Every structure is written in C-alpha cells, then in structure tokens.
Amino acid sequence: MKKQFIPLPFYANYSDQTMLDKAHAFNNMIQKRRTVRDFSSKPVSKQVIEQCILAAASAPSGAHMQPWHFVAIGNQDIKSEIRIAAETEEKEFYQHRASKEWLKALEPLGTDTSKPFLEEAPWLIAVFAQRYGLDAEGNRFKHYYTPESVGIACGMLITALHNSGLTTLTHTPSPMGFLKQILKRPDNERAYMLIVCGHPTNDAQIPNLKRNSLSQVSTFFE
Ligand code: IYR
Numbered sequence: 001m002k003k004q005f006i007p008l009p010f011y012a013n014y015s016d017q018t019m020l021d022k023a024h025a026f027n028n029m030i031q032k033r034r035t036v037r038d039f040s041s042k043p044v045s046k047q048v049i050e051q052c053i054l055a056a057a058s059a060p061s062g063a064h065m066q067p068w069h070f071v072a073i074g075n076q077d078i079k080s081e082i083r084i085a086a087e088t089e090e091k092e093f094y095q096h097r098a099s100k101e102w103l104k105a106l107e108p109l110g111t112d113t114s115k116p117f118l119e120e121a122p123w124l125i126a127v128f129a130q131r132y133g134l135d136a137e138g139n140r141f142k143h144y145y146t147p148e149s150v151g152i153a154c155g156m157l158i159t160a161l162h163n164s165g166l167t168t169l170t171h172t173p174s175p176m177g178f179l180k181q182i183l184k185r186p187d188n189e190r191a192y193m194l195i196v197c198g199h200p201t202n203d204a205q206i207p208n209l210k211r212n213s214l215s216q217v218s219t220f221f222e
Helices: 016-031 046-056 076-097 100-109 146-163 177-182
Strands: 068-073 123-130 132-134 140-142 167-171 189-198
Touching: 016 146, 046 068, 046 123, 046 146, 068 076, 068 146, 076 177, 123 146, 123 177, 146 167, 146 189, 177 189
Parallel strands: none
Antiparallel strands: 068 123, 123 189, 132 140, 167 189
C-alpha cells in the first residue's frame, strides 16, 4: 500500500498546568487498579466490554499490522470448560513444573490450583497474538513486533476496564494451548493472555503489596 497521509485530526494542546493536572488525575486513577481474584457474579454489560476492546485495539502495532484478536466469553458453559482445562494445567504447574524459587515468589500472592474466578466472573477476555497475517485468499504475510504490540494492547485493555470501574486479573495459565482449542482459533494465533474481569466481591481481599518509588523505577538525564 502506498503512503497516504491525512492531517492529524485531534491534538489537545493543553496548557502546562492543565497537562500536569491531567497527569496527576490519571495517575491517581490508575494507582487504584489492583489485581483481584475474588469476583462477584454481578453482570457487566456487553457494551462496556466492546468499548474496552475497541480502546485496546487502538494500540500502536508493528507496521500497523494489528496482530491481535480478542475473544470475550460470557457463556457459562465455555467458562466452565476453560476453568477445568486451566486447573488441569495449574495442577501440573504447582506440583511439577514450577521451581522452588518460583513457588516462593508466588507465596505473597496466595495463589494455588483453584481458579473459581474463571466461572464466577461475568467476562473472560482471551487475547490472542497473531504470529502472521492471512489475506482474503489465505496467503501469509509477516507481522512485526507481535509480542510488544499485543502487550501494549493488553495494557490498554486493562486500563480501559479499570477506567470503567471494573476489576481485572491478568491470568496466564501455562501452557495456554487449551484456549485456542476451546475457542476454535485459527493456526496463526496463539493465546497471549486471559483477562478475567468483573466486579469484586464485597469482601474481596488483595495482597498487601507496595509499588516501587519513582527513583526506583526511573532515571532522568536533564
Ligand atoms: N499461573 C499460576 C501461577 C502464577 C504465576 C505468576 I508469574 C503469577 O504472577 C501468578 C500466578 C496461577 O495463576 O496460579
């Protein structure tokens, strides 16, 4: 496709003060995001999930290949199927695959093989990464920076869901091959992440974790 440009349709052009106020406001909003494992079954409308997926799919991607696909699962039978398959993998993980060091690192999170949230939360969003593209005739074309692109899209999805007032859990049962089978995804895709989302239970508990400070996470050269 040849280069075809249009004028930039929107640029906020805020004053320095407005910019700082907005940066503070966004940081305050996003600091309230916490990974939750106690989900209530309170329904969440499909329209909210659709808007959040559209926000995620606006992520930048290598050569604008948009190498992702989002499968939103509200169906109870499919959620149950995913829970059974995920718990089978997790049993292998906790009993055999995980190193002692890994299990020790997980201790503060209090995770185990039981994944009731996979059935209880109103929505699971399985994010698939497309290793290559397929045109209308079934010819393959290359995708670039796929893990980076899909990672950014997942971050934007989690942010969009949090901004809508929902809680999320980024769940990566490993391996996740069962998702591709259950959800009947094509050969060029592999499951990248399973995002559980919904409302927390009234008595939801989270681990008492601290985030690193600005000086720990960044270095500035001015
Ligand atoms: N997939 C397992 C283990 C697990 C691994 C990491 I890295 C985590 O941050 C949390 C859990 C599970 O979901 O229990």
